[in-house]
Amino acid sequence: MATKSSAADRARAAAEPGTLVLVCLAAWAVPGAGHLWLGRTQKAIVFFLALLSMFGIGLWLRGRLFPFEFGEILVTLAAFAGFGLGLPWIVARTFDLGAGVVTAVTWEYGNSFLIVAGLLNLLVVLDAYDIAVGRK
């Protein structure tokens, strides 16, 4: 695990505008990657395991990865929420893993896991940003 001083050094370096964007992009693309970049290894591991578990369970429960259908406002909102998880969402959509089974008894549970995982990752991105600019 990184020491506090090295974590602070990394956070200072990450406050540069270009690096800040990269940290936020990394944090969005892979849950926990932003915190790992900033030297917060323990937090990174928890975010990675918890959010990917939620995503995997959501798919296993036959939830749907909602597409961006701008005519349907609720579907669009769910798509934005799920998209918050970054690369796992993109990869799963690419391989048609989140087609969803609306008749499955666990359909709503699956959707809840998938949507909440994406929203939580957006909070994780904000937290990485706060650490990078020295607010935390």
Next chain:
Amino acid sequence: MTSHLLLLIVFAALVSAVFATLARDEPRAQLRTGAMLFAGFVVGAIVLGWLMYPLPL
């Protein structure tokens, strides 16, 4: 897996872990906050479930 309670517990555990890790920096404080959040989620859901039991009236 179709157990509502088990899914509730898994969901509450994972969400509590993320919130506690976001909110606290020390592992000990994270554990304490996570445990309190988890208990709040599970107990709150069960209490709400019982309160809604007579609905629709």
